[in-house]
Amino acid sequence: MKREAVVLIAIALVFMAGVKFGASYFTDVAKSENNEISTGEFDIGIGKEPSRSYNDLKIFDFSNLKxxxxxxxxxxxKNRGSLDVSRLWIKLxxxxxxxxxxxxxxxxxxxTPERGELSNYLILQALEVSTNGRPLKVSSVxxxxxxxxxxxxxxxxxxxxKEGEVVKVxxxxRLSDNAGNECQTDKVKVDMEIGAEQ
Ligand SMILES: [Ca+2]
Ligand SMILES: [Ca+2]
Known part of the structure; x- marks a missing residue:
C-alpha cells in the first residue's frame, strides 16, 4: 500500500510540470509590501524646567516693581516632535x-485713566537663547x-x-529709572507666543 501511494504522487508531479511547460513561460513575481510615506510630528513645548514642557504655561508674575x-x-x-527645529521666534x-x-x-x-503707561518703561535689557550652555544674544532688541x-x-x-532636545531662553x-508717577500701580499683561520652524 505504501509503495503505491509514493508512485501515484510522482506521476502527478510530472504531469503538472508538463502542463506548465506546455501552457506558457515560467513567470515570477517579487513583492515589496507595506512601504509607507508619512509625515513627522512637529511639536514644541515650553517649561520652567528643562524636564517638563507644556503647550501653554504662565512663566512669570512680577509685582511691586520700582x-x-x-x-x-x-x-x-523643548522639541517634542520627531522633526528637527531650525528656527525659533518669540512674539510679545x-x-x-x-x-x-x-x-x-x-x-x-x-x-489717561483708561490706559496704563508701564510698558513704555519696561526695557528689554537682554534676550539670549542657549544651546548646550552656549548663549546666543539677540542684540537687535x-x-x-x-x-x-x-x-x-x-x-x-x-x-x-533635535527631537527631545531643549534650549534655554x-x-x-528693567523698569527704567525714568519711570515716573504715571506708572505707579500700573500693570502690564504679557502674552508670549513662541513659534518654531523646520
Ligand atoms: Ca494712564
Ligand atoms: Ca498709569
Whole structure:
C-alpha cells in the first residue's frame, strides 16, 4: 500500500510540470509590501524646567516693581516632535492696564485713566537663547521697551533643536529709572507666543 501511494504522487508531479511547460513561460513575481510615506510630528513645548514642557504655561508674575529693578525671565523650549527645529521666534503681546483706580500721586500726572503707561518703561535689557550652555544674544532688541516690541516677531538666532532636545531662553527686563508717577500701580499683561520652524 505504501509503495503505491509514493508512485501515484510522482506521476502527478510530472504531469503538472508538463502542463506548465506546455501552457506558457515560467513567470515570477517579487513583492515589496507595506512601504509607507508619512509625515513627522512637529511639536514644541515650553517649561520652567528643562524636564517638563507644556503647550501653554504662565512663566512669570512680577509685582511691586520700582524704578531700577531688573528681573530675569527664564524658560525652556523643548522639541517634542520627531522633526528637527531650525528656527525659533518669540512674539510679545503687551496690554497696558491701570489696574484699578489711579493712585493720588499718579492722578496728578496721568491723563489717561483708561490706559496704563508701564510698558513704555519696561526695557528689554537682554534676550539670549542657549544651546548646550552656549548663549546666543539677540542684540537687535536690546534697549527697546515692551511697548515698542508689542506684536513684533523676534527671530532668535538659527539653532538646531533635535527631537527631545531643549534650549534655554532668558529675557532680562528693567523698569527704567525714568519711570515716573504715571506708572505707579500700573500693570502690564504679557502674552508670549513662541513659534518654531523646520
Ligand atoms: Ca494712564
Ligand atoms: Ca498709569
Amino acid at each position: 524704578p531700577g529693578d531688573e528681573k530675569n525671565i527664564t524658560f525652556y523650549v 503681546n503687551v496690554t497696558d492696564l491701570e489696574d484699578g483706580a489711579l493712585s493720588p500721586a499718579e492722578e496728578a500726572v496721568d491723563s 536690546e534697549g527697546k521697551s515692551l511697548r515698542e516690541l508689542n506684536g513684533v516677531r523676534i527671530d532668535l538666532p538659527e539653532i538646531y533643536i 532668558t529675557i532680562r527686563l
